[in-house]
Amino acid sequence: MRIAAIQLAYGDDESLEERTSRVCDLVRAEAGADLVVLPELWSAGGFSYRDWPARSQDVSGSVVSSLAGAAREAGVWLHGGSIAEHPDSGETGPEGKSLWNTSVLLAPNGSIAGTYRKIHRFGFAGGEPKLMEAGTDVVVRDAAGLRAGLSTCYDLRFPELYRAQLDQGATAFVIPAAWPEARADAWSLLLRARAVEDQCLVIGCNTAGTHAGTAMGGRSAVIAASGEVLAEAGADEEILRVDVDPASVREFREAFPVLRDRRL
């Protein structure tokens, strides 16, 4: 199977419509891939907190609908990164807010195969915890021959989430991010750690460029269940393309059966 991780760069001047159109063109150009992955909050701006309310949408809104059309035209599974989700229903969470950081997985026919609301919010007292609700559900879905666990950026620091995905049969972790350059070494290290400790394929799709005064780290990567880095992007906008055999995860686990030695 072919994976294409679109490491998108953006600044502060692109409208939601312009960025959505640009991203959908990039997705359509990946026709022939099996799974295309986008970064976290690319439509709202990962660190553009002040823009989130105006750029938030329901999962039935224009951003996800456009992505669904692009997935259908390209005939690919599309992990659409995440959106700032403001449900049309008016739903609020336990903290009274109506905003979530929500990933959307789209099937090649454009239907929504899964959504995941980011569980661990980044920003300590500010940023995400101030503006957004936390998700609660572990989400694992069948996609492109993989059993894909969904998580987002800062979640990567919490290994228990990945063990929970493993317990739901995950063979791959798909992780969109807006991870800054200042901590890019930690991003690369943690992606590999999750691959090694859970014997899963890891697909990390980060953001590039500088927005809201924050330089993003790039270094999107696809990592084998052995921990081998199969491909890694640089710091700028780039599309990382890599061919992977989904059976390689099972084969590696059989050859080196660490997970059988878990003591619960």
Ligand SMILES: NC(=O)CCC(=O)C(=O)O
């Ligand atoms: N968008 C994020 O979740 C950023 C996470 C981050 O910068 C870190 O964990 O460090």
